[in-house]
Amino acid sequence: MRLMRLGAPEEETPAMLCDDGTLLDLSPLTADIDGKFLSTGGTRRIQAALAAGELRELAGADGLRVGPPIARPGKVVCIGLNYRDHAAETGADVPQRPVVFMKDPGTVVGPYDEVLIPRGSTRTDWEVELAVVIGATARYLVGPEAAWECIAGYALSHDVSEREFQLDFSAQWDLGKSCETFNPLGPWLVTAGTVPDPRSLRLRLSVNGEERQNGYTKNMIFDVPYLVWYLSQYMVLRPGDVINTGTPAGVALGLPGTPYLRPGDTVELSIDGLGSQRQTFVQA
Template sequence: MTLGRLGNVGEEIPVIRHEGRVLDLRSLTADIDGAFLASDGIARARAAAAAGELAELAGAAEMRVGTPIARPGKVVCIGLNYHDHAEETGAAIPAEPVVFMKDASTVSGPFDDVLIPRKSVKTDWEVELGVVIGTEARYVDSPEAALAHVAGYVLSHDVSEREFQLEKSGQWDLGKSCETFNPLGPDLVPADMVEDPQNLGLRLWVNGQQHQNGNTSAQIFSIAYVIWYLSQYMVLRPGDVINTGTPAGVALGIEGQPYLRDGDVVELEIDGLGRSRQTMVQA
């Protein structure tokens, strides 16, 4: 069972994929958002599907796949969270999580085009495990208690413009918050459907050539630790998204590797979370 949103931008329909069928959730909720998650929406959707209370969505296969979460309050990101990625970029292994934010409006559909910013020469790719918060996390007592606040997991593409990020002002957010720079989905996979989020393979291809092939087991700071850590400094609310870092294989870390250009196609996947595909288009 997974959850998603189908339809044109701004007109997405909340759905649940259950036993090979796509079921319409509009009798249960207007959208899959923070309010839905906070009100035990996933459990309610699962129960309604199992009871046969939801109608099948006609034409679902032909619909655009939207972001699985509507309007996240914030997107919090962890940089340099894989040993091999830190090494390939020449960065020291961080003693504490490296935290930055992305404009939440960067979140776009998993098959939508990604806009290369004007004057960009270093637009880069990063496959990441996204964590969606389900219950408010404020001063969580310990990492061991942190995963109880997770609604589910998503495939996330943390697109980055390296010149904006590192060479101009040194403000990471400027290279991370360009329009369409966070394709998300296709599905929100409930936390209880992911046996071990700390052992998931992540892969990424550009124009059919594989560049990234990692596993969340190689993270420097675990998902649980990251949630606990962030909760000591900010309140994590239902619907917020945390991007947990990328493994080695980004253009920044490969000598002579060209960055993304108009017409390039990026494909990504994470074990059990699905696959996405974006075409790069010059803004």
Template sequence: MKLLRVGPVGQERPAVLDESGTLLDISGVVADIDAAFLAGGGIELVRSAIVAGDLPVVEPGVRVGPPIARPGKIVCIGLNYSDHAAETGAETPAEPVVFMKAANTVIGPDDQVLVPRASEKTDWEVELAVVIGRTARYLPGHAEALACVAGYAISNDVSEREFQLERGGQWDKGKSCETFNPFGPWLVTADEIPDPQALGLRLWVNGVLRQDGTTKNQIFGVAEVIRYLSQFMVLEPGDVINTGTPAGVALGLPDPKPYLKAGDVVEVEIDGLGRQRQEVGKA
């Protein structure tokens, strides 16, 4: 099932894309797609409503917002593809590299990305996002970890490399600028993605294919990432995990590196999870 939220910024309402490709309004069934929805059996309520029928059709041309109203937290895994670690000159990590991204970075999949003021090194990163559907703490194994997944989506983990790597401290300040997490278009429920380690990821900038990878090359797979994180923090319904990016980011390309600038267009897709398109502007 493909869940999404549609409407103007701050006024999104929940919707579902049915098997025929028709977009249906489910705001009469659930209030929103958020932590309460995931924790309270919202997915099954929507399944029942689809079977019952009579859901109103959403008008064409409506804006698509992020598929989760607001994540509780965004936990990110760095250097999680061997080819990406190699292109940045980093050693393959022995344990997952963990950092956080501000929850208010989340925007819709086709909303404008803003290059921060004083930025010269704004970069792109296509990533598989995992949405948590039940509380996870001290999980013993991979089966228990995957049982906590509500579904999957696309994240573009936009990053400012100078802020991240050259300004001291932790990575977070290069990751948490406004608009730095285009998310969606859909939350695809876990039953539709039987193997999260078999998904192709691609990203284009101005029509040029920059990233073309597969989740099978993750150093730490989805199940291990969730299990690992649960040893250090409690994961809750509505939390998002960005699981890393394959090679092809601007940071890893030869000089002069083609960092993003106003007027650029970024397109992102992951097998089975849809497609994004962002025009780049200035903050």
């Protein structure tokens, strides 16, 4: 099941993308796709409405903006250096425990929205990532296998970063991760049962048509269920929260001589089964 939100910012209509490309209006079932919807049997209600023939095609869908597939995440938790090749290219040791930082949830925008290069930025960078969307409260889970029951689904995420802000201005990474528009998400929230195994997906990213990243989630140091279990030991993960699970090699930080992003640059990214994104970068 591929869930979407279409329309102007803060005015999106919930929808479902069918295999034939038809977009069905979910507004008779819910005002939005959010944590409450995910945690109260929302996908089961969609399945029942489909079986009963109660859902109608969303009028004018072709002309609507694609918003992020989850509304107002309570928090965005990020994992750094979670691919061995990415750790190596940045000169970092392979972490013995997940590297955890937070990203302002207000950074989440649609997959085709413009991304703003911050004022004073000279090192705005790209990172294609698999995002996990939480569908049930995860608190002190007993082990990684218990994590599967707490996952609503997955999405394509662009963890945009400003490396000078991130690495030079503070011991924390937040300054370089929480700039406005720095987390395009979507186009879809693909429900957990639709993705066979999140540990076997291919991630790709190109800048101005030139491939920069090409990796696989199987190369994560800490896989999806481990990360959800691990985080649940230190914070409560609630429905609608998002976890960015790390990026493979190929970022500008790890490629000496590779230019960072500038106004007018276009970034395209994709993950198998989770769709694709395209953003133009503009000056804030």
